[in-house]
Amino acid sequence: MTNSVLLDLRTLLLEKHAQHVVLIHFPIALFMSGVVFDLLSRGKRDSQLARAAYLNLSVAAVTVLPAIITGVLAWQFAFGGTPLDGMILFHLLAASFAGLLVVASWWIHWRRRRSELLSLFRYRIPIELLGIIVIAVAAHTGGFVSGVNQ
Numbered sequence: 001m002t003n004s005v006l007l008d009l010r011t012l013l014l015e016k017h018a019q020h021v022v023l024i025h026f027p028i029a030l031f032m033s034g035v036v037f038d039l040l041s042r043g044k045r046d047s048q049l050a051r052a053a054y055l056n057l058s059v060a061a062v063t064v065l066p067a068i069i070t071g072v073l074a075w076q077f078a079f080g081g082t083p084l085d086g087m088i089l090f091h092l093l094a095a096s097f098a099g100l101l102v103v104a105s106w107w108i109h110w111r112r113r114r115s116e117l118l119s120l121f122r123y124r125i126p127i128e129l130l131g132i133i134v135i136a137v138a139a140h141t142g143g144f145v146s147g148v149n150q
Contacts, residue, residue: 019073020070020071020073021074023063023067023070024071024139024142027063027102028135030059030063031056031057031105031132032132033056034052034055034057034128035053035057035105035128035129035131037049037052038109038124038125039125041053045113053109054109054113057102057106058109061103061106061107068096071092075092087144087145088145091144094141097138098134098138101127101128101135102131104131105127108121
């Protein structure tokens with residue numbers, strides 16, 4: 001291997017917050033795709049789009065946990081565990097709320113799939129759309145915390 005490839009691997013694996021930056025995109029993309037599939041399925045539980053929505057939301061809910069853990073680790077390593085205030089506190093709160101909305105959206109779908117009713121709860125759509133808005137806010141503030149948006 002060349003030195004540049006080794007350097008890139010070291011940067012990827014050992015940078016103080018690199019894992020969070022990489023991992024966070026999975027739950028975001030999966031959740032947003034799941035919401036789009038859910039909207040396209042029009043609440044019909046037995047459609048292919050509803051199955052795709054459920055699968056995307058399920059994997060998003062699973063991958064939210066590593067994203068949050070690596071975010072807390074990034075705060076500890078990149079910022080030395082400085083007290084939470086300002087933008088980093090706002091980012092943590094927004095990201096935590098976004099994670100909660102992702103898991104809640106998955107739970108709504110999971111619970112409905114286990115019941116005998118054919119349609120999904122109507123209140124899932126506002127929760128999913130609020131999740132997208134909160135994710136956008138958390139992502140934007142994360143850009144400021146990391147220095148990308150400065």
